[in-house]
Amino acid sequence: MTRSPLAPAAFPSLPAIPGVTLRVARAHYKQWDRCDLTFVTMDEGTAVAGVTTTSKCPSPEVEWCRDALPLGRARALVVNAGNSNAFTGNRGRAAVEAIAARVAGHLGCQPSDVFVSSTGVIGVPLPIDKAEAGLDAAFTAEPCGWEDAANTIGTTDTFAKGASTSAIVDGRRINLVGIIKGSGMIAPDMATMLGYVFTDAAVDSAFLQRALHDANRNSFSCITVDSDTSTSDTVLAFATGAAGNAPISDEDNDGADAFRAALADLCLQLAHLVVRDGEGASKFIRIDVGGAESDASAHRIALSIANSPLVKTAIAGEDANWGRIVMAVGKAGEPADRDKLAITFGGVQVASAGLAVEGYDEAPVAAHLKGQDIEIGVDLGLGEGRATVWTCDLTHGYISINADYRS
Amino acid sequence: MTRSPLAPAAFPSLPAIPGVTLRVARAHYKQWDRCDLTFVTMDEGTAVAGVTTTSKCPSPEVEWCRDALPLGRARALVVNAGNSNAFTGNRGRAAVEAIAARVAGHLGCQPSDVFVSSTGVIGVPLPIDKAEAGLDAAFTAEPCGWEDAANTIGTTDTFAKGASTSAIVDGRRINLVGIIKGSGMIAPDMATMLGYVFTDAAVDSAFLQRALHDANRNSFSCITVDSDTSTSDTVLAFATGAAGNAPISDEDNDGADAFRAALADLCLQLAHLVVRDGEGASKFIRIDVGGAESDASAHRIALSIANSPLVKTAIAGEDANWGRIVMAVGKAGEPADRDKLAITFGGVQVASAGLAVEGYDEAPVAAHLKGQDIEIGVDLGLGEGRATVWTCDLTHGYISINADYRS
Numbered sequence: 176m177t178r179s180p181l182a183p184a185a186f187p188s189l190p191a192i193p194g195v196t197l198r199v200a201r202a203h204y205k206q207w208d209r210c211d212l213t214f215v216t217m218d219e220g221t222a223v224a225g226v227t228t229t230s231k232c233p234s235p236e237v238e239w240c241r242d243a244l245p246l247g248r249a250r251a252l253v254v255n256a257g258n259s260n261a262f263t264g265n266r267g268r269a270a271v272e273a274i275a276a277r278v279a280g281h282l283g284c285q286p287s288d289v290f291v292s293s294t295g296v297i298g299v300p301l302p303i304d305k306a307e308a309g310l311d312a313a314f315t316a317e318p319c320g321w322e323d324a325a326n327t328i329g330t331t332d333t334f335a336k337g338a339s340t341s342a343i344v345d346g347r348r349i350n351l352v353g354i355i356k357g358s359g360m361i362a363p364d365m366a367t368m369l370g371y372v373f374t375d376a377a378v379d380s381a382f383l384q385r386a387l388h389d390a391n392r393n394s395f396s397c398i399t400v401d402s403d404t405s406t407s408d409t410v411l412a413f414a415t416g417a418a419g420n421a422p423i424s425d426e427d428n429d430g431a432d433a434f435r436a437a438l439a440d441l442c443l444q445l446a447h448l449v450v451r452d453g454e455g456a457s458k459f460i461r462i463d464v465g466g467a468e469s470d471a472s473a474h475r476i477a478l479s480i481a482n483s484p485l486v487k488t489a490i491a492g493e494d495a496n497w498g499r500i501v502m503a504v505g506k507a508g509e510p511a512d513r514d515k516l517a518i519t520f521g522g523v524q525v526a527s528a529g530l531a532v533e534g535y536d537e538a539p540v541a542a543h544l545k546g547q548d549i550e551i552g553v554d555l556g557l558g559e560g561r562a563t564v565w566t567c568d569l570t571h572g573y574i575s576i577n578a579d580y581r582s
Numbered sequence: 583m584t585r586s587p588l589a590p591a592a593f594p595s596l597p598a599i600p601g602v603t604l605r606v607a608r609a610h611y612k613q614w615d616r617c618d619l620t621f622v623t624m625d626e627g628t629a630v631a632g633v634t635t636t637s638k639c640p641s642p643e644v645e646w647c648r649d650a651l652p653l654g655r656a657r658a659l660v661v662n663a664g665n666s667n668a669f670t671g672n673r674g675r676a677a678v679e680a681i682a683a684r685v686a687g688h689l690g691c692q693p694s695d696v697f698v699s700s701t702g703v704i705g706v707p708l709p710i711d712k713a714e715a716g717l718d719a720a721f722t723a724e725p726c727g728w729e730d731a732a733n734t735i736g737t738t739d740t741f742a743k744g745a746s747t748s749a750i751v752d753g754r755r756i757n758l759v760g761i762i763k764g765s766g767m768i769a770p771d772m773a774t775m776l777g778y779v780f781t782d783a784a785v786d787s788a789f790l791q792r793a794l795h796d797a798n799r800n801s802f803s804c805i806t807v808d809s810d811t812s813t814s815d816t817v818l819a820f821a822t823g824a825a826g827n828a829p830i831s832d833e834d835n836d837g838a839d840a841f842r843a844a845l846a847d848l849c850l851q852l853a854h855l856v857v858r859d860g861e862g863a864s865k866f867i868r869i870d871v872g873g874a875e876s877d878a879s880a881h882r883i884a885l886s887i888a889n890s891p892l893v894k895t896a897i898a899g900e901d902a903n904w905g906r907i908v909m910a911v912g913k914a915g916e917p918a919d920r921d922k923l924a925i926t927f928g929g930v931q932v933a934s935a936g937l938a939v940e941g942y943d944e945a946p947v948a949a950h951l952k953g954q955d956i957e958i959g960v961d962l963g964l965g966e967g968r969a970t971v972w973t974c975d976l977t978h979g980y981i982s983i984n985a986d987y988r989s
Contacts, residue, residue, distance in 0.1 A: 228912075229913075229915070230909070230912030230913055231911070231912045231913075231914070231915070231916070231917070231918040231919075231920070232908050232909070232911055232912030232918060232920040232923065233920070259905075261905070261908070262905060262908045262920060262923075262933070262936060262937070262938075263936075263937065263938075264921060264935070264936045264937045266937075296905060297904075297905025297906075297908055297909065298904065298905045298908070298933065298938045299938070401891045401892065406908065406909055406912050484808045484891070484976075484980070484984070485808065485984055488980070488981055488984035488985040489984065489985070491981070491985040492984070492985035492986055494985075497704075498666075498668070498669060498703060498704025498705045499704075501639050501668070501669045501704055501705070501813065502637070502639070502704065502813055504638070504639055505635075505637030505639030505640070505813050506636075507638070508638070509638070510638070511638040511639060512638075513638070513639040513640070513669060514671060516639065516669075526669070526705065528671070529669060529670075529671045530669070530670065530671040530673075531669075531670075531705045531706070569891075569981065569985075570981060570985070571978050571981050571982075573891070573895075573981075574895055574898070574976065574977060574980075574981060575978075577891070577892055577895035577896065577899070578895040578896070578898040578901075578976075578977070579899055
C-alpha cells in the first residue's frame with residue numbers, strides 16, 4: 176500500500192512506559208507474511224478506562240471490554256489484525272473467551288483483566304487454534320518497541336501511528352504514549368477505531384474513565400473519513416502507576432488538570448493521524464463552525480460539511496466551491512439563516528451575509544486549496560456555539576481501495 | 583456527457599395534457615449552445631400543489647413557490663437551467679420577482695400564479711436581463727413536446743426523464759405526465775430535485791396537496807444518490823381540469839383513490855429515473871428493510887445502508903460484502919439486535935441469526951451482483967416495520983464528475 180501523502184515524515188521517537196511490555200507475533204489470521212497479533216502486558220495495579228463504538232451491532236470483543244471495564248483493572252491487552260470477529264455469534268464470543276483464558280493462565284490473573292480487540296473482515300469467526308498458537312508465540316517473544324506494535328495492529332493503514340506527551344504531576348514527569356490504527360470505516364460520535372493509550376502515571380480508574388470520555392468527545396468524536404462506523408471501535412487507556420505519584424483523582428485538582436490536558440492532547444494527535452491516513456486522502460481538512468445556537472448544533476453542522484461527498488470531492492478538485500458548503504449547512508437540520516452565513520477558505524472571506532463577497536481575492540484561496548492542509552470556516556451569525564472537526568477529501572483512491580477490496 | 587448505462591432505451595411516448603402548453607428558449611445562462619429556459623402555460627382554473635426542500639438555506643425560488651402554493655392556483659411555470667440563483671440575497675429574490683412580473687404581464691394573471699424554479703451553480707444571482715430576453719423569446723416560440731422540455735430543465739443529467747400514467751375518474755380517462763431533472767446532490771426526506779407533474783384531471787387543490795405529500799413520502803423521499811440535499815429541490819403538480827371530470831376531492835372516494843394511486847405510480851417512476859441517472863452510477867440498487875420496530879425505523883436503517891460509502895463501493899466492486907451492511911445497520915442508531923439480523927442479496931440468504939449462512943451458494947449471488955439491478959434485503963427480526971429505498975453505487979465516475987466540476 177502506498178504511504179499516505181499526508182503521513183508524517185517518520186514514526187516519532189516515543190519513550191518507554193514503565194510497567195508496560197510489548198510483544199508481537201504471527202498468528203497467520205490471513206495469508207500474509209507479517210505479525211498480526213499484539214500482546215501487551217502491564218504490571219499489577221494497572222488502571223484501565225475505555226470508550227467503545229455506538230454501533231448497535233458491536234463485535235464480541237467490544238462486548239467483552241464493556242463487561243470488564245467497570246472493574247477498572249487490567250493486566251494484558253491482545254489485538255488481532257486481519258479478522259474483526261464481528262457478526263460471528265457464539266463462535267466469536269468463544270474465541271474471545273479462549274484468548275482471555277489462555278492469557279490469564281499464563282499471567283496468573285483473572286480473565287477479566289485481559290482486554291481483547293480484533294480488526295479486519297466481518298463475519299468470519301476468529302480461528303481459536305490460530306489465536307492460541309499466536310499467543311503461545313507471543314508469550315516467548317522478545318519485547319518490542321512502539322513502532323512494531325503500531326504496525327502490528329494495522330490493517331489497511333498505510334503508516335504506523337503513534338504519539339506521546341507528558342505532564343508534571345505530583346512533582347514528577349509522567350509520560351503518555353498512544354498507538355492507533357484506522358483509515359476507513361471512520362465516523363464520529365463515538366469512540367472510533369482501535370486506539371490504545373499507556374501512561375506510567377498512577378490514576379484512579381473512575382477518574383481515568385471520565386478523563387478519557389472527555390478527551391474522546393473532543394478528538395475521536397470530531398473526526399470522520401467516510402461517515403461509516405465500525406462495529407469494533409475501541410479506545411482503551413491504561414495507567415500502570417509506575418511513576419509513583421500519588422494517584423490522580425478528581426480531588427487532586429492540579430494533577431487532575433495536568434493529566435486531563437495531556438490526555439486530551441494525545442488523543443487529538445492520534446485522531447489527526449487517523450484522518451491523515453484516510454483511505455485515498457490527499458488533503459487534511461479542518462472545519463471550524465462558529466456562531467451556532469449551541470456547541471452541539473455547531474458540531475452537527477461541522478459533521479454535515481465533513482461528511483458531504485460533494486464538499487469532499489470539491490476539495491479533492493481544489494475548487495473553492497462554497498455553494499456546496501451552503502448546501503451542507505442547509506441539510507444539517509440545525510438552525511441556520513441563509514442571510515447571516517459567512518464562509519472562509521484558509522482565512523479568506525468568500526461569502527458573507529448570504530452573498531458572495533464581491534471581488535474577493537481568489538489568488539490566496541486558490542493557493543490555499545492547492546496545499547495539503549485545508550481550513551474551512553463557517554460563521555452562522557446566530558449565537559456562541561462552536562465546534563471543530565477534521566476530515567479528508569474523497570478521491571479516486573477511496574473508490575479504488577473500497578470497490579476492489581474483497582470480503 | 584455519456585448517457586448513463588442505467589438509462590431507459592429511449593424517451594417514452596407521452597400524451598399531450600389538454601390545458602398545458604410547453605415552450606423552450608435560449609436565455610444563455612451559461613456559455614452553451616442549448617435551450618435553458620422552459621416556459622409552461624396552463625389554462626385558467628389550474629390547481630397546483632408542491633413540496634420543497636427541507637434545507638435551511640433554500641433558494642429564493644423555493645421561497646417564492648412556498649408563498650404562492652397556499653393560493654392553490656397556477657397559470658405558468660418557468661424553469662431556468664444553469665444557475666440555481668441560490669444564496670444570492672436580495673438580487674436573487676429580485677430576479678424571481680422580475681420573472682413572475684413579466685410572465686404575469688404577458689398572460690394577464692397575478693404574479694403569484696407564476697411558479698419559478700432554477701437549477702445550477704449556487705451563489706451567482708440569476709441575470710435579470712438574460713431571464714427577460716429568454717422569456718420574450720419563449721413567449722413567441724412554437725410550442726414543443728415533453729422531450730424538449732425534459733432536456734431543457736436538465737443540467738448534469740445524462741438523459742431526458744419523463745413518465746406517464748392514467749386513471750379512470752368520474753367515468754373518464756385522465757392522464758398524468760411528469761418530467762424531472764436531477765442526478766447529483768440527491769438525498770431524501772424531502773422533495774428532491776426539480777420535478778413537475780401535469781394532469782388534465784380537475785382536482786381540488788387542497789386534495790392535490792395532500793396526495794402529492796403522500797406520493798412524495800413513498801417516492802422522492804425514498805431515493806438517495808449521494809446523501810447531499812439541494813437548496814432548490816421542488817416538485818410541483820398542476821391539474822388543468824380540462825378532462826371535465828367532477829373535481830376530485832377527499833369526498834370523492836373512488837376518484838380520489840384512483841388519482842392517488844396514479845400520482846404515486848408516476849412519482850415513483852420519476853424518482854427511479856433520477857437514481858438511474860445518479861452521477862457515475864453503474865448499478866440501480868433496491869434496499870428492502872423488514873422486521874423493524876416501525877416503518878420510520880426501517881426507513882432510517884434503509885437510508886443508512888443506501889448512504890454508506892462502503893456499501894456503495896462494495897456494490898460497485900460486485901462484492902457480496904454483507905459485513906458492510908451489518909456495519910450500516912449498526913450505525914443507523916435504530917433498534918437492532920445483531921443476533922436476529924438476516925441479509926439477502928438477490929433473494930439469496932447470506933446471513934441469518936447473526937451468522938453467515940454456512941455454505942450458501944455463492945454462484946447466484948455473484949451472478950446477481952454482476953447485473954445492473956441489485957436487490958439487498960435486510961430483516962431485523964424485531965417487529966413489523968418495513969421500508970424500501972433506492973440508490974445507486976459509488977464509482978470513479980462520481981469522483982470524476984464532482985472533483986472536476988468547476989464552480
